[in-house]
Amino acid sequence: MxxxxxxxxxxxxxxxxxxxxxxxxxxxxxxxxxxxxxxxxxxxxxxxxxxxxxxxxxxxxxxxxxxxxxxxxxxxxxxxxxxxxxxxxxxxxxxxxxxxxxxxxxxxxxxxxxxxxxxxxxxxxxxxxxxxxGTTGIGYNPAMVAVVLGDDAPLDSWDMLFKEENISKLASCGVSLLDASDEVLPVVLNYLDLDPNSLNHDDYKGPVADLMKAVRPHVTKFHSSNYINELANGDICFAVGWSGDILMAGDRAAEADNGVAVEYVIPKEGAPMxxxxxxxxxxxxxxxxxxxxxxxxxxxxxxxxxxxxxxxxxxxxxxxxxxxxxxxxxxxxYPSEEAKANLFTFEVMPPKVTRTMNRVWTDIRSSN
Amino acid sequence: MSWGRRSVIGVPYLWLTLFFFVPFVIVFKISFSEMDYAIPPYTNLLTWADEQLTLSLNFGNYTYLFTDDLYIRAYLSSIRIAGIATIICLLVAYPIAYVIARAPAATRNALLMLVILPSWTSFLIRIYAWVGILKNNGLINNFLMWLGIIDQPIAMLNTEFAVYVGIVYAYLPFMVLPLYTNLMKLDNSLLEAAADLGAPPWKVFMSVTLPLSKAGMIAGSMLVFIPSVGEFIIPDMLGGAETLMIGKVLWQEFFNNRDWPVASAVAIVMLLLLLLPISLFHRYQTRELES
Structure with missing residues (x-):
């Protein structure tokens, strides 16, 4: 048994x-x-x-x-x-x-x-x-930006980043840029009314580098993912980043109920899509x-x-x-049709242009 | 040579062949090829066409490194940062090693454990912890502001200062341990003799202890300096964008430019630059062993 x-x-x-x-x-x-x-x-x-x-x-x-x-x-x-x-x-x-x-x-x-x-x-x-x-645009903390720039800041424009009078003040509360030459340099070209997918090496070495070197001293960090938490924690007040990431930062801040608010805007001059x-x-x-x-x-x-x-x-x-x-x-x-008309897409760059873009990017990053 | 002896010696040789020589040959080979958009993203050195075997070596990757001052600046800046960090490490580690070596046997092991213990946590997590300590609303700034010493946070993260903190923190055990071993072997009767002959304690230290611990200082400095030169994680996580180090340049060549041949050439040149301190170290070690 x-x-x-x-x-x-x-x-x-x-x-x-x-x-x-x-x-x-x-x-x-x-x-x-x-x-x-x-x-x-x-x-x-x-x-x-x-x-x-x-x-x-x-x-x-x-x-x-x-x-x-x-x-x-x-x-x-x-x-x-x-x-x-x-x-x-x-x-x-x-x-x-x-x-x-x-x-x-x-x-x-x-x-x-x-x-x-x-x-x-x-x-x-x-x-x-x-x-x-999605799009690549501007994320900001409205309260912190209002403190340093006042109430009439050009919130819907790349002037926030490229005008010395704005970015130099934003630097005091923290500025983060994507660490990606192929995202940021087209934005600079577009702001300068040049082709965002320019194949002309001199465009990058000349006007783009000059403008970015003026902005560079006011940038706290170049990084492609940390800015979500930094915006949400109030460590920075201004970021150039990806739309959903920035909106998610606002959502995380709201969840944490830490008094931080984050807004995302597609600047009126146009942005990458x-x-x-x-x-x-x-x-x-x-x-x-x-x-x-x-x-x-x-x-x-x-x-x-x-x-x-x-x-x-x-x-x-x-x-x-x-x-x-x-x-x-x-x-x-989901931008309006009107806003969509201002968006541009990235094209495939030949290796030589990519190298120039990255070289200019390294120069910009390491100049201070 | 007996079979047993040969196999014991063979193990480190096998290890070196597998993990140093083979990767080196692969990287060396790639450094003479040309960039290509394919899998893998470089051309073959050997091509077979029309019953002809052609070997094409592209030296352009090496000459390219000298056409642009970025690489030289990055090499020099890496050596500078590693050098300064090594000196700070030495200054911090020496008193630690000295105290441990002089401590009674019972506390000595506990103190040694305290030096080694942090290494049991992942390197990445320990460096990440420094982000939390150094950042604007991090531990140090909040504490100083709470004390009322400062009313604006001091920017410490994303600066070269943070890189030094990271390197010194991470590599300190590699400096303490060889120094400790060296100071342990110090013959006490020499110190007593110096004291008996009327030398005050500082003079005993300067003219007996310090010269006799040279071997430990050199060994520790090599162990800190060599990995610091090629360090990537610490400058990437703690350093600012202006912290130019060769590890980051290598990363950019490899990932951003997708130029594996140039990246390989950068790595080979870095190795050659490091070969000098390594061979010096090796010569010193052999001499020590012989004496």
Whole structure:
């Protein structure tokens, strides 16, 4: 009797371990590489619960870091999120595989007008779908700015950054710029009424460098992700950064209830507009799972929740009906047609121009 | 040589070959190639076309480093920062090592543990902690403002000062430990003899202790100076934009310019520059071992 009981329990134990190890072996995986602070809290958890796929989620804060990984080959990631200007040349270098659209049943939700515009970087939209898009503009702390600049500060203009009389005062409460030559230098060119995608080396070495060197002494920090917390904590009062990041800083400050407020503005002179694209590296190990995740992100309710959380606009036409009304109406997230006309996009730069831009950027950064 | 002896000696050689020589050869090879937009982003040195094997070496990456003063400035500035940090480290570490070496055996181990203990936390977290200590509304500024000594925060973070704090803090154990080992071996009878002959304590220290601890000072200085020159994390997290160090320039070549060949050339030149102190150190060590 006892021995029979023992045998049964042993058998069930063996069965159970067998089942567990079987489950572990069959565990499906997906390795994602996305921008920092760029997804809703439960997007990954919900996907894992629904599909049983184990997601490894890593983050970066610059296109350069992502590109270095992609160009080394064997990045180990199944889905990455480069910006459209980088994606264009990465496709040419053979980094990405074509998408199997038969596995993307929700593809039809995408805004067809926008998809048409993206064919300039990805012909036939063969390799990528847009994730989110946003602008590069100004974030500020209204109370702190009012203290140093008074009530009639040109809050809707790049004059805040480029006019010595303004930036020199803002320096006392903290100024942060994106540490990305390919984001900031086009803004300077645009402010100077030059082509933001100028191929003329002298534009960068001459007027751009001169103007930025005058601004430089008043910049506290060049960084591409720290400014979210610094704005939210009141450590800085002025930042040139990405729209959703700045709006998120305001949201975090409101949550912490620390008396800090943060506003985002797309300056009237115009600002960069960019698209972050989802694409599957050619050497990805879990191509099927990557498609499943893409199709999941294409669901209007999933991407709407992400937009509500990270404050970046999406390219899903059907999602607009579900997105929080305040966000849909926010001019910093979904700019008006009039404001949109002033936005410019980045083009792929030849390596020589990139080198000049970075060299000028190093000079600007290290001059003081 | 016996088989056992050979294998024991072989282990460090294998380690050096795998983790120093092989990576060096790879980087050296890339430094002679040309930038390309592909995977990997540089050209092959050897090409096979029309039944001809062609070896193309591009020296342009090296000559390029001399056409732009950025690289020389970055090298010099790295050496300056590492040098000053090493001297501060030495000045701070010497009294610490001296006190530990003189302490009674029971407290000595506890004191040594206190020096080593912080290293058990991740390097990155320890440096990040300094951000919280040095920033404008951080620990030090808030404390000084609370005391009423200052009414405006002192800008400490994002300055070269913060870089020195970071390097001295992070590398101090590497200075304390060799100094401590050295001072422990100091023959007490020499000090007693000097005192007996009428030398006051400061003179005993200056003319006996200090010269005899030279080996420890040199070993510690090398251990601090060499990694500090190529340091990237500390200047990146604590330094300001004007803190120019070769580690950051290397990062920019690699990531921003995507120019792996030039980045490799920068790394090779940095290695050559470091080879001088390393070989000096090695020569000194061998001489010490022989005597």
């Amino acid at each position: 006892l021995s029979k009981k023992l045998t049964t329990s042993l058998t069930s134990l063996a069965l159970a371990t067998g089942l567990i190890s079987g489950a572990v072996n069959a565990q499906e995986e997906l390795n994602l590489y996305n921008w920092s602070d760029y997804i809703a809290e439960d997007t990954i958890a919900n996907f894992e619960a629904e599909t049983g796929i184990k997601v490894t989620y890593d983050v970066f804060d610059s296109n350069d870091v992502l590109e270095a990984k992609l160009l080394s080959g064997n990045s180990g990631y199944d889905l990455v999120v480069p910006s459209s200007s980088f994606l264009g040349r990465q496709i040419k270098a053979g980094v990405f595989q074509t998408l199997d659209k038969s596995k993307l049943s929700n593809y039809s939700h995408l805004d067809s007008e926008l998809m048409g515009r993206l064919t300039t970087v990805d012909p036939d939209n063969a390799h990528s779908i847009p994730y989110l898009w 960019w698209f972050d694209m989802l694409a599957i590296p050619a050497d990805a190990a879990n191509v099927d799972n990557a498609h499943k995740f893409l199709n999941y992100l294409l669901r209007p309710e999933v991407i709407a929740e992400i937009t509500d959380y990270v404050w970046y606009a999406n390219a899903n036409a059907s999602a607009s009906a579900i997105i929080d009304a305040d966000i849909l109406a926010h001019p910093g997230i």
